[in-house]
Amino acid sequence: MLSEPTGTPYTVPRSARPTLSRQIRDGLLQRIVSGELGEGDRLIETKIALEFGTSQAPVREALRELEGLGLIEGQPRHGSRVLPFAEQTIREAYILRAALEETATRLAMLAGTLPLDRLEEAVEEMYRCARNDDVPGIGLASARFHRHVVRAGGNGLLTRAWEVLQIEARTAIALMVTRPELERVAEEHRELLDVMRAGDVETACRHARDHQWAYADTPHDPYGTPKRQ
Known part of the structure; x- marks a missing residue:
């Protein structure tokens, strides 16, 4: 029987709301x-900081993440410029993520280390976010669910490869592009759990893989409802 492991060597911070960055x-x-924002548009730290009413530090962190995702390119002394939005990079990331999470699921289940209580909490948080139409919140809860599974696999190299994909950011992109019904997102995670x-x-491994493959064809709606024009 799979259960909450004792002495789990990691903790995952729970954030009720996104950080400023x-x-x-x-x-x-x-x-x-x-x-x-289209190809070639410039992003200036000072202007963005003024718009969001903050210092430049969280702006700089946000821009670093966008650059890591291949969405913008930093230019010395000229801020950053927007690159063409490449849906193919999203598809590639989900295909890789599917392989990593399928393997992590297998490792965790064979070892009996899946933290089922924590996964349940993440699913319940997704349902709460769905009721409140909280898109950023459901994205964070989804990432937390999958991070629990990946880390429970106990393979450090696999975990680092997964983290390099910038899961929270790519989840945010997928939710923006596909615009699924949020309750359906929660239901899909309930089915996986x-x-x-x-x-x-x-x-379970097949479900873990298919769960990610459903998003590999972004921007189609993984739940089969008509796309908005």
């Missing part, structure tokens, strides 16, 4: 994804 990042992400609880390793 994440709010700035997601605000800029929304503009890039929607086309409000139920399969993990059942203890069938192969079925």
